[in-house]
Amino acid sequence: MTHLTYNDRTNAEEYIIRTFQHCNIIGLGEGGHHLENAHQFFHQLFENKKFQEIVDVVILEFANTDYQNILDEYIYGKEVDVNELQKLWRESTQSATLFGEANIYFELLKKIREINFALPKDKKIRVLGGDPSINWASINNIEDWKNQVGYEREILPATLAKEFGINQKKKVLLIYSEFHLTKIPDKIFDEQMQTITSIINKTLKDSMKVIGISYSESLLSHKQFKDVPLYSAVDLSDNELGNVPASQFFQASVYKDNKEIILFDKYKLKDTFDALIYVGSYSSLKKCLMPQINQFDKNSLQELNRRRTILGLEPLAYEGS
Numbered sequence: 220m221t222h223l224t225y226n227d228r229t230n231a232e233e234y235i236i237r238t239f240q241h242c243n244i245i246g247l248g249e250g251g252h253h254l255e256n257a258h259q260f261f262h263q264l265f266e267n268k269k270f271q272e273i274v275d276v277v278i279l280e281f282a283n284t285d286y287q288n289i290l291d292e293y294i295y296g297k298e299v300d301v302n303e304l305q306k307l308w309r310e311s312t313q314s315a316t317l318f319g320e321a322n323i324y325f326e327l328l329k330k331i332r333e334i335n336f337a338l339p340k341d342k343k344i345r346v347l348g349g350d351p352s353i354n355w356a357s358i359n360n361i362e363d364w365k366n367q368v369g370y371e372r373e374i375l376p377a378t379l380a381k382e383f384g385i386n387q388k389k390k391v392l393l394i395y396s397e398f399h400l401t402k403i404p405d406k407i408f409d410e411q412m413q414t415i416t417s418i419i420n421k422t423l424k425d426s427m428k429v430i431g432i433s434y435s436e437s438l439l440s441h442k443q444f445k446d447v448p449l450y451s452a453v454d455l456s457d458n459e460l461g462n463v464p465a466s467q468f469f470q471a472s473v474y475k476d477n478k479e480i481i482l483f484d485k486y487k488l489k490d491t492f493d494a495l496i497y498v499g500s501y502s503s504l505k506k507c508l509m510p511q512i513n514q515f516d517k518n519s520l521q522e523l524n525r526r527r528t529i530l531g532l533e534p535l536a537y538e539g540s
Contacts, residue, residue, distance in 0.1 A: 251397075277345070279347070353368065400429045
């Protein structure tokens, strides 16, 4: 693998394009779900003509693989009923959490569809649902859900990325939350834990690179981001930022056996990511508003709340009811 050298602050679009010249698979984080700043960068990236020429396949976390035919039809320009398109996220493994309901996810699909209209047939971007197959009708408790989902949320996208990126030598971009993409799994949390990247790089070393979004307050206060231009990439391989504790990025803890565990407590930032992209100051970060729950009809809401109860989440109710 050729070692790339970059300035401390490289245009993020150029960083991704140059990285694709030396590897076929890139994982790009969201900076936490629903972050508008990250999705604004995604739109700018897809509008980049050089990026359009190089990328072949995009794998999305929020889209369920069971409805790949619907996704194909929409992305390639066919008219698709919105109720059909919504199945991509409303029938996903994460539907109970409303992941995918925020409008930025539909807007991302819409952007890629618009770009494909202008691209020749052999250069249109393929979009794949990375969320694994699930049959909610057969799930009645948390154990049913675990048995169906298991570690498939990492295994399926890794399998897809290997097929297209390694076997077919296409350029593959995965857009996922960073916890699924880290170069190494934090096995203190789960001994069997794997990430998409660790699965792929176990097959072929360094075949996947990972880029996160620098959204945490503690990281954005680092001097590396002082006066940095918007949408700059900071390579962590030979940079003091790479030695910052990875826990400053995740800023989260979990409980195991009634003990608090700090995620990635013993790792450096460069152990988890190859680069970070600056999408704005902490005060400028904005989460996309979730749509009103009243958009669900009564039957859909009843099923949604059944799923939420199974996963230990609070039921939702219509406003004023």
